[in-house]
Amino acid sequence: MYQVNFDIADFLTNYWQKKPVVIKQAFKDFHDPISAEELAGLACEEEVASRVILTEQNQWQIIPGPIEDYSAYGEQDWQLLVQAVNHWFPDSIALVEAFRFIPDWRFDDLMVSFATPGGGVGPHIDNYDVFLLQGSGARRWKVGDIGKYRPRNGDTHTALIDDFDPMLEVTLEKGGMLYIPPGFPHCAKTLSTALSYSIGFRAPSQQELFSSLADQLIDQNTGLKRFTSNGEPTSPSCVSTAQQQGLQAMLAELIANETTMQPILGQLLSQNRFELDLCPADEPYTKEMLIEDIGHGAQLCRVGGLKIIQLEADPLNRLFIDGQSHTLPEHLQPLATLLSDNIHLSQAQTSTLLAEPELVTLIVELINSGHMYLAE
Structure with a gap:
């Protein structure tokens, strides 16, 4: 310790x-x-x-x-x-x-x-x-x-x-x-x-944030609004100050949209620069096996370096885990915090999580992907 x-x-x-x-x-x-x-x-x-x-x-x-x-x-x-x-x-x-x-x-x-x-x-x-x-x-x-x-x-x-x-x-x-x-x-x-x-x-740079924004917009085929203006400059080679400001405002509007930016931030900030030591299960682990193992005293742990984060004021109550988003019912927010705040969960803590079917499904998924494991 x-x-x-x-x-x-x-x-x-x-x-x-x-x-x-x-x-x-x-x-x-x-x-x-x-x-x-x-x-x-x-x-x-x-x-x-x-x-x-x-x-x-x-x-x-x-x-x-x-x-x-x-x-x-x-x-x-x-x-x-x-x-x-x-x-x-x-x-x-x-x-x-x-x-x-x-x-x-x-x-x-x-x-x-x-x-x-x-x-x-x-x-x-x-x-x-x-x-x-x-x-x-x-x-x-x-x-x-x-x-x-x-x-x-x-x-x-x-x-x-x-x-x-x-x-x-x-x-x-x-x-x-x-x-x-x-x-x-x-x-x-x-x-x-x-x-x-x-x-x-390390905090993300502007370059990393804009790169993640671009990837998200392309993947979701969003951010398709185009610029319009009320007037044009007299010189054909000129981009007017008003047009420059309008283009910047259009970009600022996109960034200020929480619906757009929250998943980008959650996915980016939960990722690691370095490879995780993931060991996916050779054979599918089941809900029944999880409940039985926890009942016998097993402790639920995450692999070293795994980030499980939440965004304050997230209307969708998501957990972001290694760049992936997992949406949970609103009433499970306290239990989502329990899972994200603790690197090692005791038998009692895990038993509390297993009382909710949505969390059982998520934990089994994380064990099968190698992001979490059970220890004695």
């Missing part, structure tokens, strides 16, 4: 998405939920996103996974990064749960790093919020202020920058944590062989 050792209300008021902060003992008596050997085992898998970063005279070489042999890298100046460890290693899920004071829809993934002395990533700027939690070993972090920085080698498609003047420097040891909002440059150097945990939270 992991529990944060700081004032959550104070953090949300004074630091969240505002400014970096160091929390020296964010977790008391912290223990690593995964070993270096187990992390290396995940990096062997095709489905798992991983990479090794080599530090060479202030340059960084990236070697994408899967990775099976580390002998060529030596004993210093490299690190292994594995994304979405919470999807593939169940023992790490409890650490992620400690950060659920931030809503699930913002959560991106748990990235775990194994780094040798001297290993690290160069100065870079992330476009998401990140909690950098130190496990075993020690790392030295530098953080700069928001500003205009030149991309390394002029490459605007990378997060790396040339350098920055630090406004904060700290050595993190086991249980210590650094929070960095989007836009603040930072870098790290490993002082002693270390395991580190990056708990990332």
Whole structure:
């Protein structure tokens, strides 16, 4: 069990998405939920996103996974990064749960790093919020202020920058944590062989929202209204200011339509960037089997990384699960919240859900698709 050792209300008021902060003992008596050997085992898998970063005279070489042999890298100046460890290693899920004071829809993934002395990533700027939690070993972090920085080698498609003047420097040891909002440059150097945990939270960009909107309009064959105007400019090559504003207003009208935007938001915000570890049932699981197993004490769990979200003021009382929409009767809203708020449901909680046929059907569907499973 992991529990944060700081004032959550104070953090949300004074630091969240505002400014970096160091929390020296964010977790008391912290223990690593995964070993270096187990992390290396995940990096062997095709489905798992991983990479090794080599530090060479202030340059960084990236070697994408899967990775099976580390002998060529030596004993210093490299690190292994594995994304979405919470999807593939169940023992790490409890650490992620400690950060659920931030809503699930913002959560991106748990990235775990194994780094040798001297290993690290160069100065870079992330476009998401990140909690950098130190496990075993020690790392030295530098953080700069928001500003205009030149991309390394002029490459605007990378997060790396040339350098920055630090406004904060700290050595993190086991249980210590650094929070960095989007836009603040930072870098790290490993002082002693270390395991580190990056708990990332990401909101959608305008590009992602418009892409999802376009996909929805095409799939549903909606958004077919065309622009009309009362007058035309005298110059044949001119698009008048009034026409420009009218086109923008037509787009704004579409975005302001909750009937259009709510399913788009629900589907987008419940999806994951990284693959889930889904294991669909070999043979169809039935309602009768579910009721029997729960009666024998089984616990209902969701797979690591699965998001089940609700939209406030949703007139259709939908659950959005891994990009799919599930509409439930209005009177089941409290039970829908019970299902979406809990990653693990006790026998008593699940029995409450099973009193409603619509929820039995949904749970069986989720078990058969591999999104949920039963544990002893």
